[in-house]
Amino acid sequence: MVSKYRLMEIRKERLVEISGNLEDYKDYDTYYLDPGLCKFILYKPKGVGIDGFRVKQGKIPQRLYVSLSDRVNYVSRSQQRYNKELKKVLKVNPVKSKRVLKKALDLSLSVPEPQILEHLGKTLDLVVEGYLANPEIVKNMIQIAAKDASTSAHSVNVMLYCLGYARRAGFSLEDLKLFGLIGLLHDVGKTRVPDQILKAPRKLNPEEFEQIIMHPGHGFEILSQSKLNRKIRTVAFQHHERLDGSGYPRKSGRKEMLSESKALAVIDTYEALTNWRPYKYPIDPIKALGIIKQGVLEGRLDEEAFRIFVQSLTSSP
Secondary structure (H helix, E strand, C coil): CCHHHHHHHHHHCCCCCCCCHHHHHHHCEEEECCCCCEEEEECCCCCCCHHHHHHHCCCCCCCCCHHHHHHHHHHHHHHHHHHHHHHHHCCCCCHHHHHHHHHHHHHHCCCCCCCHHHHHHHHHHHHHHHHHHHHHHHHHHHHHCCCCCCHHHHHHHHHHHHHHHHHHHHCCCHHHHHHHHHHHHHHHHHCCCCHHHHCCCCCHHHHHHHHHHHHHHHHHHHHCCCCCCCCHHHHHCCCCCCCCCCCCCCCCCCCCHHHHHHHHHHHHHHHHHHCCCCCCCCCHEEEHHHHHHHHHCCCCCCHHHHHHHHHHHHHHC
8 A cells, every 4th residue: 555645745746657668667656547537546556566467468557657756766777787788798799789878868768857868978988988998899880770760779870970070070088978978968859759750751741840840949958957068958959050040940050059069960960861761761971971061062061070070980990
């Protein structure tokens, strides 16, 4: 039984839907939404597992919920587990390393709370440590292609390119880590955009595109609640801006954009062009660089950022 005091705490706290292996939530009170009563009802108390047979038979509520604090606790523990796994495989298995990175980011984006996003810094530190010891680690992960249009897959790729760019540009260790984290978190605002829009296998209509345009602003709001470096939120807001004022969401130009925003605009565009999306197939890297070069010549993208990025792709580690 749950005490009346615990019930009072639950009513004050936001409940969030859980995902993944339900057995992992044995240590948490779990709830379902009663549509008739229009309120959350305790499905099981903490310490009690969810019967695997009932799960297989589909005899449990379609949606189960835990308190936000419990969900954050679960994600934090899982992040630590993923970091341990990443440390083991990073130097020997690029395929598994990239898979672990995507899982860790997927989980974090499911609850983009400040403390969750801040913990990703530890994950990034592991990648940077391995990269500086052996640059081939990042190069090998970049070369692993997958038919995956998720925000997390895109962001992991962008993060890897950011590390290569930062190293080629001669960033300090602190700035290299910061730019990597910028790449990992630049699209966090997409967590507020419906999946049916993000995964639409067609051209978006004007109303849908308006929601896409809002994601940099959403990212700024989410990241502003964290203790992460202020540059991260600013670049998240600016990465779709263009030097000539043709970007979004503010249509700001060269004078307002941070140098990191100019670089990320190039990197983000390249990743989007060269990887699979629901509405298109990847294009050849050389052709993608040609498209970006045209953007440079037309004054939309930064020439210096483009030069450094090309060198980061073509030079030896």
